[in-house]
Amino acid sequence: MDEPTDPSVERLSRSVEAGDYRDATACLRAFETASAESRKAALRTLRENTGEQTAPLATRLTSFLTDDERSVRLTAAKLFVAGARADPAAVTDCVDALADRVGDEEEFYYVRARSAEALGYVALDHPDEVATPALLADLRVGLSFDEPEVREKLAKALASVAMGDPDRLRHHTSNLAHHLDDGNELVRYQLCTALAAIGCTSPAALADTSSALAARLDDENAYVRARAAEALGLLERADTPETDLAADAPTIDDPEPFVATRLQFLRDALAGATSSPDGVGTVDAIRETATEVEKAVDAPEESNACPHCGLSLGDPGPPTCPGCGAPR
The missing domain is CATH 2.20.28 (Rubrerythrin, domain 2)
Structure with missing residues (x-):
């Protein structure tokens, strides 16, 4: 099709809905030189109507991540979240562009947060593309000083890396554990999840984190307690020096089965059990439950x-x- 000289939001939407990505690419190219309001309207329409269908357009959308208008950059980052969730492989060529947004301390913090979130979805299936030393350093360093909304997504990205390839973070467990007392419960949950995933394949790597994890057994959030118990249960089952957790073992049950099962998993480990029940203590099990439990942790108050x-x-x-x- 001809390159549109007067970009149309409707034409862009129709092209994406029809799977005509050649025409959609031409439309996006035309929007790059349109007014800021037109650029924002185009991306917003895609996000609201066809967000998960935009993954094939990922490379063309990277130019909007550096747009002069903050609102355009934010909408573009949200599109990458939708695209990476639907088809992470299609976003692998855009990892560097997203990483640049995460690492830019001058960037609007919600743009950084959404960029980190998109990278997390890629990391689940393509950890090699995301887990570069530089990006992992940006994710870890940001846990110390970023806005809570950014820390949530940085922690989620780290958890995704751990679920994608636990070995990538097994030498960074102490750094992750250092932030387990974060004031944001979603950050605490994601970091406990990352440590539990690492413990599935390298339980000895958690040896230096036992005190920080044990402190989470009294966390106000039940799901944080559950993931901490799961990580500690894995550590207790490993052939490592004793961690002296008996005094800290949870003594109460929880009506939520997800939580109760993991608290019992730890109690059994402290009693000498070496086997694990189905659905607990494996990377696959953590991946299968991660999304729904995250929603439960993050359920907003009205x-x-x-x-x-x-x-x-x-x-x-x-x-x-x-x-x-x-x-x-």
Whole structure:
């Protein structure tokens, strides 16, 4: 098809919906020189209507990650999240562009957060593409000083790397454990998940993290307690020096089966058990439960959540949502 001189949002949407990615690419190329409002409208329409169908356009969309307009960059990053979730392989060529957004300390923190989230989806199936020393360093360093919303996504990306290839982070367990007391419960959950995944294949790598994990057995969030118990149960089953956790073993059950099973997993390990029940203590099991448990941890309270996208806004919070731009 001819290159559109006057880009049309409708034409772009039709092309994506029809799978005509050649025409969609031509439309996006034309939008690159259109007005900021047109660029934002085009990307927003794609995100709202055809987000998961945009993975084949990933390479063309990278130019919008460095757009002069912050709102355009944010919408582009959200498109990459949708595309990477649907087809992570299609986004592998864009890892460097996303990593640049994560590593740019001057970038708007929500752009950095969404870029990290997209990288996490890629890491689950293609850890070699994401787990470079430089990017892993950016993810770890950001846990120390970034905004809570960014730390959530950095921790999630690290958990995804660990679930994709646990060996990639087995030499960084102490660094991850250092942040297990983060004030954000989703950060704590993701880091406990990362450590549990590492413990599935290299339980001895958790030896220096036992105290930090044991402290999470009293965490206010039940799912953080569960993942910490799972990691400690793996450590206790390993042929490593004793960790003296008996005094810290959880003594209560939880009505949530996911939590109760993992607390019992730890108690059994402390009692000398060496086998694991089905669905606990394996990377596959952690991957299978990661998404649903994350949703349970991150379930927003109605009083401080955006009614449009569910983002936690704090109390009283901003008048407009920094995640989707809608009025609160």
